[in-house]
Amino acid sequence: MSDWREPWLRAGERVAEQYGRHYGEPADALPTPALVVDVDALQRNLGVMVAALDGQTARLRPHTKVQKSPDIALMQVATGAIGxxxxxVWEAAAMAAAGVTDILIxxxxxxxxxVSAAAALAAHAALTVAADDPRNIDALSAAASGAGTEIGVLVELDVGMGRCGARSAEGLLRLAERVHAAPGLRLKGIQAYEGHCMSVPDRDTRARMATEAMAKATSALALLRREGLPAxxxxxxxxxxxDxxxxxxxxxxxxxxxxxxMDAFHGRLVPEFEVSLTVISTVVARHRDTVILDAGRKSIGIDYVLPPMLGHDYAARFYAEEHALFDVDERFGADVGDRVHLVSGYAPTTVNLYDAIFAVSGGQVVSVWPVFPRGPGHGGFLTSLQRG
Ligand SMILES: Cc1ncc(COP(=O)(O)O)c(C=O)c1O
Incomplete structure (x- = not known):
């Protein structure tokens, strides 16, 4: 019998076959470079976020492009995320296949x-997408109507990042009216991502910019509501x-x-969250105060910040394909064959390099989570969704 979840199920089997033998092993025995998450630190991070949103209007809908792990997404839902x-659309299919019931692309x-994949997927989970173009709204409507499903839509407003999104509240209103009138679609409201504020180092400046950005979104929301739209x-x-x-x-x-x-990029901005994800790497050479590790840019995301070593203050000199070079001093005790933990420069591009994340607690591997879907191009889901 065919099963639309087949690509996800196969990924689970592949990871169990290739990495399952490490269950119960000490993390220190894993072949390096190895992507590991400290489950206890991860749980504490989830708890900090849940506590921060306690009593707020905003509910948590965590972005899972970072971890690409349906297993972690299910943990987030279990601790209060609404979806x-x-x-x-491929990440959405993986999440739905794993049992997440409410998904925003x-x-x-x-x-x-x-568009066809989204329309088919909407039969298996409550699916909402962003839209900023009338032709795309028409295509989504035709596909959902044809598939007999309903897709929720957030009309997207650009609040200063300059990426996707209508460039004015009036433009947004026209999009919202079109969605509202379109069969197969349900207007839910607005998406406004203030990405241009996200990495501003000074907290007060970041707060001022984010508040200004979201004020554009709230005034657009008021306009939609004044026009009688269900936003x-x-x-x-x-x-x-x-926060x-x-x-x-x-x-x-x-x-x-x-x-x-967390990663080195975000650590500077919100130090209240812990680094739970690291790449374990082995020292392959040491020449006086130059240390060479077996993890290069094929093993760790170097975007924005060169990955540092956890617990050390040495700056990385260079990341090559298969090597990282650090300038150390006499305080650095590790020698050839010893291991260090590296902190991603940017976690999303680190995770995307691996098939699996080793979940570690008390120094032992307690689980192995597939990273799925990795990279672009997951047409397998399109085929399996169309088969039903
Ligand atoms: C649309 C959107 N929402 C939210 C986020 C937030 O992600 P993070 O919490 O990783 O900064 C991103 C990051 O790229 C994004 O593109």
């Missing part, structure tokens, strides 16, 4: 093959603004994602 945010669904959702925010946008009484959904793993 998840994803970046692509915070992105435009283009071209036609992805109840305002979705946005990230790890850098979780700014997340406390805005008009914001109903917070899309933060990086807080679960």
């Amino acid at each position: 998840v945010t994803v970046a692509s 915070a992105n435009q669904i283009v071209p036609a093959d992805k 109840s959702t305002l979705s946005g925010g990230g790890t850098g603004t979780y 700014i946008t997340g406390r805005n009484p008009e914001v109903t959904e917070l899309q933060a994602g990086s807080y679960a793993f």
Whole structure:
């Protein structure tokens, strides 16, 4: 019997076959480079976010493009998230296949093959997508009507990032009216992602910018409501603004994602979250005060910040394909064959390099979670969704 969840089920089997033998092993015995998450630190991060949103209007809809792990998404839902945010229709399919029932694709669904996949997927989970183009709205409507499903839509407003989104409240209103009138679609509200504020180092400046950005969204929301449109959702925010946008009484959904793993990029902005994700790497050479590790840019995301070593203050000199070079001094005790933990420069591009995350507690591997879907191009889901 065919099963539309087949690509996800196969990924689970593949990971169990290739990595299952490490269950119960000490993390220190894993072949390096190895992607590991400290489950206890991860749980504490999830708890900090839950506590931060306690009593706020905003509910957590964590962005799972960071961890690409349906297993972790299910943990987030179990601790109070209303559903998840994803970046692509393939990530949405993986989440739905694993049992997540409420999914926002915070992105435009283009071209036609992805529109068809979204329409088919809406039969298996409550699916909402972002839209900022009338032609795309028409295509989504035709596909959902044809498939006999309903797709929720957040019309997207650009609040200063300059990426996707209508450039004015009036433009947004026209999109919202079109969605409201379209068969197969249900207007839910607005997506407004204030990404240009996310990495502003000074907290006060970040707060001022994020507040200004979200004021554009709340005034657009008021316009839609004055025109009688059923716009109840305002979705946005990230790890850098979780305690700014997340406390805005008009914001109903917070899309933060990086807080679960953290990385060197976000660590500077929100030090209250712990690094739970690291790459274990082996020292392969030491020449006086130059240390060479077996993890290069094929093993760890170097975007924005060169990955540092956990617990050390040495700056990385260079990341090559298969090597990292650090300038150390006499305080550095590790020698050839010893291991260090590296902190991702950027967690999303680190995770995307691996098939699996080793979940570690008390130094032992307690689980192995598939990273799925990795990279672009998961047409297998399109085929399996069309088969039903
Ligand atoms: C649409 C959208 N929402 C939310 C986020 C927040 O992610 P993070 O918490 O990882 O900063 C991102 C990050 O790229 C995003 O693109």
